[in-house]
Amino acid sequence: DIQMTQSPSSVSASVGDRVTITCRASQGVSNWLAWYQQKPGKVPKLLIYSASSLQTGVPSRFSGSGSGTDFTLTISSLQPEDFATYYCQQANSFPLTFGGGTTVEIK
Amino acid sequence: EVQLVESGGGLVQPGDSLRLSCAASGFTFSNFWMTWVRQAPGKGLEWVASINKDGSGEYYVDSMKGRITISRDNAKSSLYLQMNSLRAEDTALYYCVRYTRPFDYWGQGTLVTVSS
Numbered sequence: 001d002i003q004m005t006q007s008p009s010s011v012s013a014s015v016g017d018r019v020t021i022t023c024r025a026s027q028g029v030s031n032w033l034a035w036y037q038q039k040p041g042k043v044p045k046l047l048i049y050s051a052s053s054l055q056t057g058v059p060s061r062f063s064g065s066g067s068g069t070d071f072t073l074t075i076s077s078l079q080p081e082d083f084a085t086y087y088c089q090q091a092n093s094f095p096l097t098f099g100g101g102t103t104v105e106i107k
Numbered sequence: 108e109v110q111l112v113e114s115g116g117g118l119v120q121p122g123d124s125l126r127l128s129c130a131a132s133g134f135t136f137s138n139f140w141m142t143w144v145r146q147a148p149g150k151g152l153e154w155v156a157s158i159n160k161d162g163s164g165e166y167y168v169d170s171m172k173g174r175i176t177i178s179r180d181n182a183k184s185s186l187y188l189q190m191n192s193l194r195a196e197d198t199a200l201y202y203c204v205r206y207t208r209p210f211d212y213w214g215q216g217t218l219v220t221v222s223s
Contacts (some may be wrong), residue, residue, distance in 0.1 A: 001169075027212045031149035036152070043202070043216065044152060087152055091208040094166040096154040097144075 002026050002090050006099035019075040021102045023088035028068045032092035035064055035073045041083045050098040108186050109133040109134050109212045111203045118151030127217055129186040129203030136184035138205040145199035157206055193221045
């Protein structure tokens with residue numbers, strides 16, 4: 001099974017900050033990597049697919065990069081509505097696996 | 108508008124069975140793989156099972172393999188998850204999700220609580 005490791009597990013940041021979250025796969029997943037945002041009590045929302053493609057309707061301050069085993073989600077200028085938990089997920093092979101999540105908190 | 112509406116969750120005792128359903132609308136159901144993803148209270152996301160477009164291929168998480176069966180009825184645009192021999196650790200919110208590699212549309216979830 002492919003293990004997905006996210007870091008950090010939590011980050012405190014201020015509005016306007018640049019935030020970077022990393023995701024490492026235990027083996028190569030090509031570019032079959034997605035990022036999701038989940039706010040408390042809400043359904044997860046797809047942000048990025050194929051490592052760097054922005055889902056329709058997602059603000060351009062979100063971007064993804066990487067391939068193989070190392071990936072990054074960047075929020076270029078954090079907005080109040082971005083405080084949430086973010087998950088990476090590999091879609092390369094079954095069993096499909098998620099990272100443990102990164103919570104972005106208000107500093 | 109894509110809609111996925113789950114039902115069938117509830118409070119059951121350890122060892123019981125439960126069948127979850129998901130009614131899909133707003134897209135051609137038979138053209139898409141479908142998936143169940145769960146989330147235990149206060150925990151992260153866990154993929155549970157996926158099924159291909161015509162139902163001929165099924166994939167399961169190891170921790171539930173042998174206890175669950177995913178199925179679909181394309182004529183009814185419906186997805187199902189039969190869960191048997193439920194355990195306390197199966198307590199979670201179960202989401203019905205459309206799978207396009209990634210998971211692009213999610214239902215609101217149905218809560219399964221396993222407790223004596």
